[in-house]
Amino acid sequence: MTVKNVDLLIVGAGPAGIAAALEARAHRVDTMVLDENPYPGGQIYRNVSHSPLADPAVLGADYLRGRALVEDFERSGIAYWPQTLAWQIGADKRVSVTRQGAGGGTLQIAAKAIVIAGGAQERPFPVPGWTLPGVMGVGAAQTLLKSAGLAPQVPAVLAGCGPLLYLFAWQLINAGIPVRAILDTTESAGLRRAFGHVGGALRAPGYLSKGLSLLRAIRRAGVTHVKHVEALRVLGDKRAEALEYTVGGHKRRIEASLVLLHQGVIPNTQITRSIGCDHAWDEAQLCWRPRLDAWGETNLADIFVAGDGGGIAGALAAEPSGRLAAVQVAHRLGSLDTSKRDSRALSLRRALDRHGAIRPFLDALYRPAEAFRRPADDSTIVCRCEEVTAGDVREMARLGCVGPNQTKSFSRCGMGPCQGRFCGITVAELLAEAQGCPVPDVGYYRIRAPIKPVTLGELAAAVTAPEIVGERAGFPK
Incomplete structure (x- = not known):
C-alpha cells in the first residue's frame, strides 16, 4: 500500500480542523487535512462557500460567519483531501484512508502528529415510533437543507430540547418554511438547575441574547410551542401520522407526517476509542469524552483532539481549541519556541474560556430527561x-x-x-x-477498525499518492 508522509495530519475540516490547519501553516508546519465531505466547513458551516440555497443568509449570521474562515482555508495552499474517509489510525500514527471519486483509492498517511477534529453527533432519542419513515433528527434535516437545499414539503413538528431545536425552527421560519409545532422536553427543573450558572452565562451575553431573539421570532411566527413535555410517541402504521405527547400527566395528540427529533449533541468518539485513547464519563453533559490535557493531547503521544469531539463547546470555542493543539504541535516539531508558544496560547485560552462560559448554563438547562434517555x-x-x-x-x-x-x-x-x-x-x-x-462502571463498546464501512474493493485498491503541492487543493476550480 502506498504510504504518504506529512508532519501534521488533521482529520476533519470543520471549524476546529480548519483553525488548526491555519495556525499550523502560520508556524511553517507541513500540514494536511482530510474530510469526508466534498467541501470544508463541517456541520455548522456545511457548504457555506458553495450553498445550494438562493439566499444562504436565511440560515443566519452565525452560519455566514464561517465563510471567511473557509475562504481563508481555501486560499491557504494547505493540502486538503475532501471526500476522504480515515477509517483506521494505528499506534504508529499511520492513518488508512479511502478517497472517493476520480483518482480514488486506498493508501496510508504517516504523520508525526495527528489532530482529530471529528466534531459531534446527535444524541440518540429513542422514543416509540422513532424508526418510522417520516421521523428524522433535526441535525439530519439541517444537513439536507445546507448541503442540497432540500426543505420539508409539509409542516414539521420539532420535538426535544437543546439550542439546535430552536435554531433550526428559526431557520425554517426564516426560509418561509412552515413549522407546525415545537414540543420542548426540557424539564421544569431545568431552569432551576441553570440558575446557579447564570453568573458564568452573563460572561457570554451574546449567547443569551441570541437565544431570546430566536424565541421571540418563533413566537411572532405563531408557532405552537408546548413546554415541559413528559412523554412522546410517534404514531403510524407504515409511516409517521401523528405525535402523541404528555404534559402535566395529560395525553395530547398532534397530526404530523414529518417529525424532527433532537435532544442535544455528544462528542463523536469512534476514532479516539478505536485507537485506545482514555475516555471519561462527563456527568454534566451525560456523555463520554476523551481525556485531554490543556493542549488537547490524549494519553497517546502526539495525538490531539480539537473541537466538540473533545467535549461539547460549540463552533466558536472549536477554533481556539484547534489552534491550541496546532501551537503545541508546532512547538513539539521545533517550529515554535516555548516563550512564543505560551504567549500565543494565552490569548487562545482566554477565547476558549470566554466561549465556554455559557456551557454550564446550557448543560444544566437542557439536560435530557431520564425518560428520553x-x-x-x-x-x-x-x-x-x-x-x-x-x-x-x-x-x-x-x-x-x-x-x-x-x-x-x-x-x-x-x-x-x-x-x-x-x-x-x-x-x-x-x-x-x-x-x-454508575454508567462508567458499565463501560462502552470496543471500537475496531474500520470505523466506518469500507468495501473489499476499496481495501484491495492501490493508489499512487500525488504530491502534496500538486494536490494542494481538492478545492473545486
Missing part, C-alpha cells in the same frame, strides 16, 4: 441497525450481561453499519440502570 417502554427499538429493543437490553442485564460488549455478543446490538454510534450510550445507560451502578 432510557425508554421505559420495552418495545422501543434502541439499536436501529439490528432492531434490538430496550426490553431486550434489560433482559440481557437480568441474564448477567455486565456491559455493552456482552450485549453485542448476545444480540448483535452495536454490530450494524453505524457500529454503535446511535445505540452505545443508550445501551450503557440501560445496563447501568438495570444493575444499579
